[in-house]
Amino acid sequence: MTARASRGRRPGAPDTRAEVLAAARTSFGELGFRGTTIRSVAAAAGVDPALVHHYFGTKDDLFVAALEIPVDPREVMAPVVAAGPDGAGERLLRAFLGVWDDPDVQPGLLALARSLLGDDSGPMVRDAFIPVVVGPVLAQLVADRPEVRIPLVASQIIGLVVTRYVIALPAMAHAPAEDLVARMGPVLQHYLTGDLA
Amino acid sequence: MTARASRGRRPGAPDTRAEVLAAARTSFGELGFRGTTIRSVAAAAGVDPALVHHYFGTKDDLFVAALEIPVDPREVMAPVVAAGPDGAGERLLRAFLGVWDDPDVQPGLLALARSLLGDDSGPMVRDAFIPVVVGPVLAQLVADRPEVRIPLVASQIIGLVVTRYVIALPAMAHAPAEDLVARMGPVLQHYLTGDLA
DNA sequence: GACGTTTTTCATCATGTGTTGAATTGTGCG
DNA sequence: CGCACAATTCAACACATGATGAAAAACGTC
Incomplete structure (x- = not known):
């Protein structure tokens, strides 16, 4: 001492x-x-x-x-949910891309994503990651039937992550974030609050 | 002899x-x-x-x-593209799910997908699989700007594959194919022929 | 029953991996 | 200087894996 x-x-x-x-x-x-x-x-x-x-x-x-990632998901998502459901699709996407495009954070997130997809950690992401981490956040943005809407949102976001960062399709990887927000934001909005057949 | x-x-x-x-x-x-x-x-x-x-x-x-998969993608997609762009989103999805839900084919496709995502085969799917196999098929369905629309379609379909088969989120894995067609078909249609901001 | 062919196994090698513990080098403090 | 401690390396073990080649077992044909 x-x-x-x-x-x-x-x-x-x-x-x-x-x-x-x-x-x-x-x-x-x-x-x-x-x-x-x-x-x-x-x-x-x-x-x-x-x-x-x-x-x-x-x-x-x-x-x-x-x-180890210098980002708290709830902190990032707080302003998104605070502003209510209107335009939440675009804000959600903008916040998400802001984090992933940060060069300090991207390698860690990529490592996480790559392993969640590849190394037989299906149960991990299925039973823990989505329900515990992202589920509660999205639940606050969803109009109704969260058990249907949240997986749909997840599917589009996961597709974005895979094509833009994991596989790195040129058109997705090089697109400015705002272009993606404009093109995919409405889809997320639809999944969050739109009519669901 | x-x-x-x-x-x-x-x-x-x-x-x-x-x-x-x-x-x-x-x-x-x-x-x-x-x-x-x-x-x-x-x-x-x-x-x-x-x-x-x-x-x-x-x-x-x-x-x-x-x-080795007993399916020829072009053969499966032929009727989809033949019927023209109207309702192509739903037909595309229906054909796609029909193949993936076939228990004879699913294991092989899963093996392919898992390896394409996991084992550093980004270049494979980025430079060969999408541009050569699925690209030309989708190109026939797209309204304009294929270099923008096709990756968007790919992102949603990849998200579907990952959530329904690779990760197997319950809500996606257990949903009847027609439910998914109804919910995601319009999104694909939008990516194929809708207004793109 | 004996031969020939295929199926199936046994024993083995070379290699790459995670891991460990001892040894060596380098740097600041008294 | 010389000591203490950290940074760094060396050498090696135990193990799993992909692969090989020779031997044994099973079965139909003549």
Whole structure:
């Protein structure tokens, strides 16, 4: 306790730990969890594989560290839901794209998405992610029959994520966010509050 | 040529080869290419791993064998495009769901989709699958600006595939096909021929 | 019954992986 | 300087996987 000041070596001038984490993020985002190897991450960071284990423990630990995202979904969505259902489709999309297009956040989100889609984590996203995280937020925007409308909204948003970020279809990946808001916003609005046959 | 009739042993009464192929299909569909192991496929078929190699060669060969699908996309889509743009959204969706809901075809398609999404085959679907296979078909249904409309259609259909088959959100997975046609058909129609802001 | 062919298995190799623990280097503090 | 501690690397283990080639088992044909 008594001013147990640090002795010994200080963190290296180039923050190696951060470089390893960044390499892990992009690798997880591009190749998924199984496709990413500790050795390849270490190589990308110009470092020995054992160092990766030294900083982050097991591979799973490294994965959750790579997923750490400086964004609170509820905080982002608060203004969207606060403004009521009118025009919610476009605001929802704008907020969503704002987060995903942020270069600081995108690698982590991509890693999350890639693994949720690829590595047999169907149950994860089906039983936890959608119902617990995004479900309650969308529920406040929906006109009625949320059990029907929310999956429809999810389907269009997931399609957007896959085509724009995961697969990166040129027309989707390079389109300005506002173009997508204009084209897909009405569809989301329809799913949220429109007539549902 | 001269009635070189088969001598030796005949194919086993329970068609082992077919069982191995079926096991491979479901495994590739549930766990993707990387997640599937030759040993697990052999175990699921109650068979020695070497037998898998004996029938289908390498793991890649097994994969393409598992993808063999008794469906010609152009044949399925022909009536859809033949009837013209009116109501094409609903017809497109109906034909699509008809194929995917066929239990004979679904495992192979799932394996294909899972791997296209998961195993870093972005370039594959981006540069080959969409432009070559589905692009030309959709191009015949589109009002104008195909480079904008086709990706939008793709995004909604991919969202449907992911939520209904890959992730299997209950509301999407258990919905009767006609319900989905009624709810999402108009959206596809809008992407195909509607006003695009 | 004996041969030939196919099916099926056994034993094995080479490789890549996650992980670990000891050893080495480097830097600041007394 | 020399000590303490952190950063970093080396060497190696245990394990799973894809793949191979030879042997054994099953079955129809002559």
